[in-house]
Amino acid sequence: MASYNTSQFRKGLKVQLDGDPYLMIECNFVKPGKGQALYKCKLRNLVRNTVLDRTYKSGDSIEAADIEEIAAQYLYHQGDHFVFMDNQSYEQYELGQEQVDDGWRYLKEGTVCSMLLFDGKPIGVTPPNHVVLKVEYCEPGARGNTATNVSKPCKVETGAEFDCPAFVNMGDLIKIDTRTGQYIERVKE
């Protein structure tokens, strides 16, 4: 297995520690003029999202992680599993609830997500920044009230609930920012 030594350390490196994939999110070189060079690194666990502080001395190395990012289309869910398909190879991948995390709120059939594979196995999925979802249920909209400062809950086709303005009706299509979970606008088809 390939590995990186300290002189190759840099932000963005994908490595593995104790079998888990990590992203190097910070790497600081410190060295007393007449002493040991140290590399102070912050590493984010790509499965659990936890951050680890590690110090290396020059000449140390870390095993490289085989990480690949692919475009994968969401197909359907079955029990606790979400099934995706690689848009290029048509290979199917199943992800569990904990890997999809909050992402399920935005997943409707056909949504193309970015998926991370570690040693060929999926470890996480990120929906596109904006998704358009159909409102399945909400209180009826107040006719003529186009104010956006009054909000109400609505339930969309994925089963998730979002806050939307009072004028939104059942059957409307709304655009949501998946990074914040915020309503952006009402859209036509």
Added chain:
Amino acid sequence: MSHPANDDFRPTARWENLRLRAGLLRRLREFFDRHGFLEVETPILSADTVVDRHLDPFSTEIPRGPGEPLLRLWLQTSPEFAMKRLLAAGGRAIYQVARVFRLDEQGPLHNPEFTMVEWYRVGDGLDEGMQLTSDLCDALLRRGPAERLSYRAAFQEHVGIDPHTADSAVLISAIERCGIVPPASLSNQDRDGWLDLLLTERVRPHLGQKRPVILYDYPATQAALARVRPDEPPVAERFELFISGIELANGYHELLDPAELRRRNVQANAQRQADGKSPLPEQSRLLAAMQFGLPAAVGVSLGFDRLVMLAAGARSVSEVLAFPFDRA
């Protein structure tokens, strides 16, 4: 005008900082001139190189002729050897503004090619050497005279241990107490490695926050090219000046004994090989100069890029370099 997709032809320093840099260089030369120093220039590329466990030089090989082995030359990691040869040949007070090169040293405070100001004055002891260093920094940065703190007192204050007597186990537990995960490859026997880690993590950040601090009397095992004073325990007559937690200058009451230099070279190479590095040549013209006779002197080197950085209030040397290594 077209906009090139790649923007890395541009300098990373603003003109304002380049002007500040030029101004500091001018004032630095005035300072040395006023103090009776002669500016000298010596080769950047040399057949000799400093043998240090933690310094890796750039090198190049030059063909000499058919059937002859290549001549290996080194880019200097400091102008130390050449300047001491000048002292042996009659130099009294000399300084140099030199470009120096160190492999793999890159970060907010490091660039593999950097500018080092180095000076020597014959007849000085540790006290005079520290005074001149403090005066120079005060003249250029206006942060007041440096406070002096022994290496031992600094460790007692910030770590609560005596760095000269504590064994590795005590050093390791001091690291663990503050929640630092040490490099797995750091050997329990590598006492200096643990001291460096403590200095970096626990001591250095406090140094020179209010006013400049000079740390002096280093462990004898970290003497490099400084002489060792036979106190109990013996200490290296070496000092470093810190401002805002940044190491700015390093000075030695210079080692004069060629036999001792030979012994340290052998030891540094043994450590290099244990670290998986190639050994460096132990023979040099400095040894010949020392055998001829080197006058007692203090020598100091100062990181000029860091000095400019401090004057500019910058956070990285790239803010005061026209073109750092990745744009060189």
